[in-house]
Amino acid sequence: MSFDIVDDDFRFKYHHPLPNFYRFSNPINPKHTIKKDILDDLTSLAIENDCVGTSYSKLSDDFKKEWNIDFNNVIIFKYEISSEILEMEPSKLKCKLTDDEFQKIGRRVYSFADFLRQKGFQADFINPLDDEISLRAIATQSNDAVITRSNMCLFKEGLNLGFFMVHTSIENLPVKQQNDMLWVKEFCKTCGKCIRKCPYNAFDDSELVLKKVCTAHREGCSQCMLVCPFYKKGYINIKEKYDKRSR
Secondary structure (H helix, E strand, O other): OOOOOOOOOOOOOOOOOOOOOOOOOOOOOOOOOOOHHHHHHHHHHHHHOOOOEEEEEEOOHHHHHHHOOOOOEEEEEEEEOOHHHHOOOOOHHHHHHHHHHHHHHHHHHHHHHHHHHHOOOOEEEOOOOOOOOOHHHHHHOOOOEEEOOOOOEEEOOEOOEEEEEEEEOOOOOOOOOOOOOOHHHHHHHHHOHHHHOOOOOOEOOOOOEOOOOOOHHHHOOOHHHHOOHHHHOOHHHHHHHHHHHHO
16 A cells, blocks of 8 residues: 655655645544554554564653753654665765655555544654654664764664654554664774775864765765665674674
């Protein structure tokens, strides 16, 4: 079942509010507890529409205060960025193809929110291009992701993942209580390929990305991702080798 929005003129853009493409309104008195089978149906719907899975965040009070956020519960819809596109040489075409993929999946998030609204829950799409909200920071609140040395968000499903988010009234989302991916930060300290192989030396002395130097958004450079072991070999394989060395 596909839910593409029929509006050729619509594209997510920086500094532009989200349009109202919902087919259903939020309930006046939303529910706060969801049954597992309904949540499973939502994940199945996401997978049917080119996502690879879902994660869940419960935002702490300190986090909400830091980012001036007034919602608590977030569902993360993850999709795989095409390897064929990532492995293209940097170009304007590569940027366009990457954005086309982003736009296609993003439009479908309205249907995921509508699914929840129909079931009696409040659900609102978080603007993926809102400069005032860090979706990567929300992702780390899920305890299901970690930020790598190259400043990318790594989930177990892969490094080449994009994601969209919906905040909701659901209080009993199955949020992980501990992050078992924190070992990645130690692994990254022993690797550093992303920094050494950067063709533009786009990292400063503190190993932070220099946005004015990095050409990822302007030309689609993805070299730091392509040389990363997590992209080339996958999370599980790297974890197994890391555990063997750590014994």
